[in-house]
Amino acid sequence: MQAILERYFGLNAHGTNVRTEMLAGVTTFLSMAYITVVNPAILSDAGMDFGAVFVATCIAAAVGSVIMGVWANYPIAQAPGMGQNAFFTYGVVLGLGHTWEAALGAVLVSGVIFVVLSVLPVREWLINAIPKNLKLGISAGIGLFLGFIAMKNAGIVVDNPATLVSFGDFSETAPLICLGAFALIAALSARGITGAVIIGMLVATLLGLLLGDAEYKGLISTPPSLEPVLFKFDLMAVLDVSMVTVIVTMLLVDVFDTAGTLVGVANRAGLTDDEGKLPRLGKALLSDSTATVVGAVAGTSSTTSYIESAAGLESGGRTGLVAVTVAGMFLLCIFLAPLAQTIPAYATAAALLFVACIMAQSLADLDWEDLTESAPAIVCALGMPLSFSIADGIGMGFITYVAIKLMSGKAAECPVAVYVVAAIFLGKFLLL
16 A cells, blocks of 8 residues: 555655655644634534534545545645635625525535636636735735634624724633633744644633533534535525625635645745746646535535645645545544534634734735835725625725726736726626
């Protein structure tokens, strides 16, 4: 078996071995295992069954990681993405008033379109057409939005009729435990401790149990039924004109999030070719898009490549065997549903707040010297949390980008794809 694995994944050619790859896979899994709790917690706010989404999350992650590892041979794991799940719940369902079944339908359609784009040469045109600074603004904006949601869920900020938001009641334990767990996660990450997010969440849960603010529901059990969310997508609802921008937004976020992760992780691992390009990029994108379709059928939001895969690379992982190992860990995780349901909202909020900080770091890479580039990105980033809508924030960014380029005499610097997306969002704001 070891010889077969070495030949199939090209372990010797990549200077690695089975043991190193599997250990790297476990490292990657521990770094991203928080999604098994955070994703169902977010989607349950949309009315979906927590246990069913927990299983769907593990299945989507396992299937996506297997396809990425076996077919594309990249050490990059996949799972339902942070940001995509927030848009699903707070943007589409709670924000626009659609049912979660309709939102799943939009995920399925966006995934199918992504599959088509991954097969056609248009995928590279689309990825390269959106300006880098706007991509950075989108990433940072999603981070800020997640941070706002985390603080709201933990009671750190509450609504106020005079100022819109204000500080919560810090005589309650939830805000204090959340901030303490967040500080622990950040500190452990700074020390290079693997699984820092999971450790922080478990410590917060333990404190909650000791203080009586959380209820222990067990450790291992038969997996919850997938039936409440399996095949529950509503394709007829997708035909509504208001779903056009929803699908476009899901597609854009998925495409660029995946592309950014692939490029970033591959560069870090030295997996690019002499020209700095990714070999087998088409297979990697098709793996990601196929996983999104599978996830929608199983009952979860869009699946994407995880930047946490870099943790496995730091442990020596270099081939698809890493992703296959991650898939196996997610399948085993299905039996830990009671533990996931024990973790309170303020513990997952601590994880969300940390992820928000990581995503907001993209602002550092903005071209601050060119206002026609940085200003739209900032508007995009601020628009998401302040409008409580990822879609509206992205729309504001695209429209502002086009307007500033036109008025500053730099219309030629604005790609055709940006004009198209901006026109779609402008029509939505004016007519819908």
